[in-house]
Amino acid sequence: MTHLTMSLVEIATPILERHKRDHTRLLQILHDIQDELDYISPETMEYLAHELEIPITQVQSVVEFYSFFHSKPHGKFRILFSDNITDRMLGNKDLFDHMLNRLHLTPDTVSEDGLVSVGMTSCTGMCDQGPALLINNMPITHLTPRRIDEICDLVKSGLPVNHWPSHYFKVDNNIRRADELLATAYNMGDAIKAAVAKGAQSMLDEMKRSNLRGRGGAGFTTGVKWELCRNAPSDERFIVCNADEGEPGTFKDRVLLQSFAGHVFEGMTIAGFTTGAKQGFVYLRAEYKYLVKSLQIFLDNMRAAGFLGKNILGIEGFDFDIDIHLGAGAYVCGEETALIESLEGKAGRPRIRPPFPVTCGYKNKPTVVNNVETLCKVTEIARRGGAWYEGRGTRQSTGTKLLSVSGDCARPGIYEFPFGVRISDVLEECGAKDVIAVQISGAAGVCLAPHEFHHRIAFEDVPTAGSFMIFGKDRDMFDVALNFAEFFAHESCGFCSPCRIGTSLVKDMMEKIAAGRGTKYEINEIQRLRDQMKNFAHCGLGQTAGNAICDCITKFRPAFDKHLSSRDFLPAFDLELSLARSREVTHRDDADAHLGAK
Ligand SMILES: Cc1cc2nc3c(=O)[nH]c(=O)nc-3n(C[C@H](O)[C@H](O)[C@H](O)COP(=O)(O)O)c2cc1C
Ligand code: SF4
Incomplete structure (x- = not known):
């Protein structure tokens, strides 16, 4: 082992003792060490591997695998905005940009003084009270521009998060x-x-x-x-x-x-x-x-x-x-x-x-x-x-089911219904009007159009783990599908090729369509990739990753068509766009500097 700093040994020893030097508690040990040291350095990994008597590759692979562990400094305040589609519908992107401006930051980079970094993360489970963020793993919900300003002021003051007023971290139950x-x-x-x-x-x-x-x-x-x-x-x-x-x-x-x-x-x-x-x-x-x-x-x-x-x-x-x-x-x-x-x-x-x-x-x-x-x-x-x-519920789905209702409705929150409740009844009870779609069971679930709202929540009809996201008439279902594509590409663990490659190809194609360069070719490819992942991915994540996106393509085709080019195929690489920066630097704007437009 290389020479160790005393502070690492002093900080790590009581943590290791608290966890009885049990290597199965490696994640817990890393959480505690990161809380103290800000990140897990190569030196820390080496030390932990030695003390826990496990290969260093195990420690390294754990630090690399989990998005909440960091092998480089990430700031005294680590802010992560929840990026579920419901957060987007509530304006999280504008709030994110507002915070970056206030703190003079770019996404996922630490401020020069090492104080703060700001990034995005997958759904944080606060969709009934979004937009939401996590600051050093503490949730703050109901974000507004004013609240963002207050958070920025507190961050700049350097006051540790555990000394912030407790009302910032209030999480409501919203049982409806x-x-x-x-x-x-x-x-x-x-x-x-x-x-x-x-x-x-x-x-x-x-x-x-x-x-x-x-x-x-x-x-x-x-x-x-x-x-x-x-x-x-x-x-x-x-x-x-x-x-x-x-x-x-x-x-x-x-x-x-x-x-x-x-x-x-x-x-x-x-x-x-x-x-x-x-x-x-x-x-x-x-x-x-x-x-x-x-x-x-x-x-x-x-x-x-x-x-x-x-x-x-x-x-x-x-x-x-x-x-x-x-x-x-x-x-x-x-x-x-x-x-x-x-x-x-x-x-x-x-x-x-x-x-x-x-x-x-x-x-x-x-x-x-x-x-x-x-x-x-x-x-x-x-x-x-x-x-x-x-005696409650339906024959194959007994008892009641909790639904997490979010999106375009008057009363988002928790609804406990006996199994067998119709989608339309849930919509009525939560005060949803002019609904064009309901996404049941999350990004891996099923997207239902209005002609399907007579269906029932039950294993024998529409099964769900609980997510019930509502989209009103002004929503663009292409944006919903794009959010899901980004989610799966981010969350694929990378172990098997069909999912690792499939989810990132689907995301790239959705982004190409969003940029106005997609054609029918991409639509067909996304559907083909969904089939490949369904049949060949190793676990349920990859097997279901294309479902909701393809549901949206089938049921909300005009939302995709409006982004499509009329050409049969366009390459993903946009030469004209790539040359724009060179033209700017060289101050050229003659015809030969527009090769991509030819
Ligand atoms: C990608 C993926 C994510 C999952 N996430 C959860 C989860 O967050 N909570 C959960 O209870 N089950 C989740 N499951 C299902 C579990 O694998 C498992 O079936 C479940 O925990 C069994 O509990 P149950 O029989 O009480 O439903 C997930 C499955 C997959 C494929
Ligand atoms: S399908 Fe499962 S195992 Fe394969 S890369 Fe995706 S998440 Fe990992």
């Missing part, structure tokens, strides 16, 4: 419609006691009877997942709560963790009781780091009350505890096997499946991965039984 989950009063321990009274096998039977299906997207039956984990031969099992919530337009898990954490933790504990797992993890997206403190306090209270830890409720051998693990800005880590890699302190690249996590997950042991909302629903089943639960 509550049903059996959001309207039922919570009493700590009731659900765990009810599950224990039934016994592990009966609780599993109730789960299967309820036909509860996962709320994270795929809709797998939760009881069957638990049974597979319970029956897998092993000395250890794990429960993971997937709180990565990276799907653009979704924010219901944020609300559940902010105000219904007891439901989440009890759901996890019941999963532990039923499957025999003794350790649980909440994998929390870094954008929700502001929630960590309140979640830790809640966990401490549960431990103090005897609902977590050793011999829960005084029952010998009923041990279960929960640890919170922060992600670091990678949408793909919502995919359950990528999440497990990340939990193990590695880059979040999806594993080959099978084997599935239920038999071979965290540390290759049987692992249940469930969404935040799924785990909340478990508490209803524990308290009221599977037969009762099965």
Whole structure:
């Protein structure tokens, strides 16, 4: 190892001790070190690799993989504007430019005094109160030019973010419609006691009877997942709560963790009781780091009350505890096997499946991965039984579903409806008028036109993980598709070629169309690439990356056609545009300096 600065050793040692020098906690260690040192230098990486007894390439690949880790200085204040389509609709680009002007900055460059940098990031989960930004991972919502001015003044004053007035960081729940989950009063321990009274096998039977299906997207039956984990031969099992919530337009898990954490933790504990797992993890997206403190306090209270830890409720051998693990800005880590890699302190690249996590997950042991909302629903089943639960919703989609409603409507926020609700009913309830499209289930989901608004939210009709983005009559659906193309090109983890190349080609073609140089060739190519990704990409990210864009092409073709050139094909390289700068520098404007126009 090269000569080490004392400050690195002094800062890193207590952090390493706090994390018990456990290399699976590498992301947590890097978060803490970056908070102290601003960035992860090559020297720091070398030191950590040595201390954790892991290859330096593992540390380097983790720092490179996650967009919230930095190997170069990025400023005492790191500002990231949320760039979901709903933020764009609320004017985030103008606010971004306004801030850059006020701070005399260009995007993603650190000010000369090392004070601040400003950039864009994918959806931060605040679409009901956008436009939003993160400053040193703390969210600020409802941005206006005035608020941007105030933030710039505070930044220039150098006051650390944790000393800023707390009202800047207020995040509203915006619960607009509550049903059996959001309207039922919570009493700590009731659900765990009810599950224990039934016994592990009966609780599993109730789960299967309820036909509860996962709320994270795929809709797998939760009881069957638990049974597979319970029956897998092993000395250890794990429960993971997937709180990565990276799907653009979704924010219901944020609300559940902010105000219904007891439901989440009890759901996890019941999963532990039923499957025999003794350790649980909440994998929390870094954008929700502001929630960590309140979640830790809640966990401490549960431990103090005897609902977590050793011999829960005084029952010998009923041990279960929960640890919170922060992600670091990678949408793909919502995919359950990528999440497990990340939990193990590695880059979040999806594993080959099978084997599935239920038999071979965290540390290759049987692992249940469930969404935040799924785990909340478990508490209803524990308290009221599977037969009762099965009575709500539709045959294949029982119970209620939380929708994160944003975009062009009077009342954006959280809506809890029984499964089977029509799209048109949701639109009416949230005060949406003159709607031309609804994007269901985020950028990977489905784009519905008005003639489809009679459809129902349900696994057997329109499935969703929860995102419900509304576009009114003045919106350009080409802009929506362009935002999705940029999102996937940014979030592709780069592991497999169909997705790595496909998503960036689709983005390039969409940008070419936006610049007025696209033709029918590009439209056909985008559709062809969608098919390639669907058939050959390694994980769900690439397999779904082209869906919504192609939906927009099919259903909103005039929005694309108006950008298209009438020529059969135009090269991507624009010679005339490229020569413009040379003409400016050489002060030439004669005919020969306009080769590209010929
Ligand atoms: C690219 C990608 C991102 C995902 N993101 C999430 C997420 O943020 N939260 C989530 O619960 N599931 C997400 N999933 C689905 C998970 O892989 C997994 O199916 C889910 O967590 C299982 O929980 P459930 O059975 O309770 O739905 C994602 C899947 C893919 C392919
Ligand atoms: S499909 Fe995309 S995100 Fe998934 S493994 Fe391949 S490159 Fe990574």
